[in-house]
Amino acid sequence: MKDKYIRATQELCDLEDAYMVILNENIVNTAIEKLRKFLEIITYDDGVIVRGLYKGKYFSLLPEGILIVKYLSGWKELDEVLNNIFGEE
Amino acid sequence: MYDVYKIREDFPILRKKLRGKNIIYLDNAATSQKPVQVVEAISRYYREYNANIHRSAYLLAREATQIYDEARREVANFIGCDEDEVVFVRNTTEALNLIAYSWGLNNLHNGDEIILTIMDHHSNIVPWYLICSIKKCRIKFADITDDGYLNLSHLEDLLSPKTRIISVPHVSNVLGTINDVEYIAKLAHEYNALMIVDGAQSVPHIPVNVNKLDVDFLAFSGHKMLGPTGIGVLYGKHSLLQSLNPFMGGGDMIKSVECSIGGGCRISFEYPPRRYEAGTPNIAGAVGLMEAVRYLKRVGMDNVRRHEIDLTKYTLDKLSEVSGIEIYGPKDPAHKGGVIAFNLEGFEPHELAILLDQLNNVMVRSGLHCAQPLHMRLGIKASVRASFYLYNTKEEIDIFVETLKILSRKNRM
Numbered sequence: 001m002k003d004k005y006i007r008a009t010q011e012l013c014d015l016e017d018a019y020m021v022i023l024n025e026n027i028v029n030t031a032i033e034k035l036r037k038f039l040e041i042i043t044y045d046d047g048v049i050v051r052g053l054y055k056g057k058y059f060s061l062l063p064e065g066i067l068i069v070k071y072l073s074g075w076k077e078l079d080e081v082l083n084n085i086f087g088e089e
Numbered sequence: 090m091y092d093v094y095k096i097r098e099d100f101p102i103l104r105k106k107l108r109g110k111n112i113i114y115l116d117n118a119a120t121s122q123k124p125v126q127v128v129e130a131i132s133r134y135y136r137e138y139n140a141n142i143h144r145s146a147y148l149l150a151r152e153a154t155q156i157y158d159e160a161r162r163e164v165a166n167f168i169g170c171d172e173d174e175v176v177f178v179r180n181t182t183e184a185l186n187l188i189a190y191s192w193g194l195n196n197l198h199n200g201d202e203i204i205l206t207i208m209d210h211h212s213n214i215v216p217w218y219l220i221c222s223i224k225k226c227r228i229k230f231a232d233i234t235d236d237g238y239l240n241l242s243h244l245e246d247l248l249s250p251k252t253r254i255i256s257v258p259h260v261s262n263v264l265g266t267i268n269d270v271e272y273i274a275k276l277a278h279e280y281n282a283l284m285i286v287d288g289a290q291s292v293p294h295i296p297v298n299v300n301k302l303d304v305d306f307l308a309f310s311g312h313k314m315l316g317p318t319g320i321g322v323l324y325g326k327h328s329l330l331q332s333l334n335p336f337m338g339g340g341d342m343i344k345s346v347e348c349s350i351g352g353g354c355r356i357s358f359e360y361p362p363r364r365y366e367a368g369t370p371n372i373a374g375a376v377g378l379m380e381a382v383r384y385l386k387r388v389g390m391d392n393v394r395r396h397e398i399d400l401t402k403y404t405l406d407k408l409s410e411v412s413g414i415e416i417y418g419p420k421d422p423a424h425k426g427g428v429i430a431f432n433l434e435g436f437e438p439h440e441l442a443i444l445l446d447q448l449n450n451v452m453v454r455s456g457l458h459c460a461q462p463l464h465m466r467l468g469i470k471a472s473v474r475a476s477f478y479l480y481n482t483k484e485e486i487d488i489f490v491e492t493l494k495i496l497s498r499k500n501r502m
Binding site for chain 2: 012045062063068070
């Protein structure tokens, strides 16, 4: 189910605790709704940036469905949080 | 007269549109774009000259060998050395590793000291760390001043009879600081230490003459100076290259390999630079680099430098109008390469880089730029870096700065 929302994930330059997640273009809006449900929103600037926290992890959603997730211990934890958010219908 | 718009015509990628707009490529410290002359030279090589070099006797192979040797001469002429002082490698990183392993493994001893700087790229730290862990040597880091210059008096304090190497970046890939390598080379030689220069950010941007600087080794990459990826250069003084063991072994770097069945081997190595070029090299890459060097020579490195000083000054002036911006490194363009690292209040560096791209196709680097110790010294987790080259324009800088202003205002709403 996660793959339905996520096109690709990659590590961010040099930062071992941060990752970039590229959401599928065709369901960006649905994905955003899912994220908003889970995140404790700290910034909401529609069309520019949505920032929030989830279980101590920092999420930053940018236009074109690019999501930055920070403060992770590794790929496994990224997978876990993405599964929590996107894993259920 | 320097005509940036004429130069831009040679770079097909700069005509590319993304999101219906022009691209604004300000990530030149990471890699440069390639002029059509370089692209065509590589294509022509594969279409008309491709054969392995230094091996076969037929005409095509001799032509390929000639063109490869010609590339070496062109590069040597560009940095003011003899052709047998130019070793083709993959990139700056490989060149620095070559010195570390060829010289370091054979010449460093327990207790020896290597002086680096806190502004160094990881590629000039990690090879020495690896060698020091084998040879039980010690790395000392020279500090920077609060305004981003290398603290020369601190570097001098670190010198001792144990100093065997001073290795510094000519131009910092984050701060843009131009280090006085000619002076540091004098210091190194007073202590009978080697002077090694990471020229990845200098050779593409400022006139560099190794004889004038009197450095022992200089490393740089082709892809940052209009050439292709996968080709770089290690300059080494002839006497040093002559005295070292090879870094890698294989074909083309030996004079003879005599082995007996059930017995041992006796191997003698080629003279430099071939001693350090084991296996089939990146011939097409060398051809591309030769064309890149010719391009830069036609433009004139003094002109490239002047253009970048002009752009850097213009950018620094404009950036001073952006509220919440913090710029790292020297503010005097005369002592700085075309590299500006900064942060904008309220934005994570990666957020900012992505937003600059998404809003106006402004391409900048974000992160640590392979210089984590420097970021720790500056007390920041990461930064955004804009870096210029001979094809960037003031109009591009205007869009870059205007986008930052828009974001800065949004952050304040």
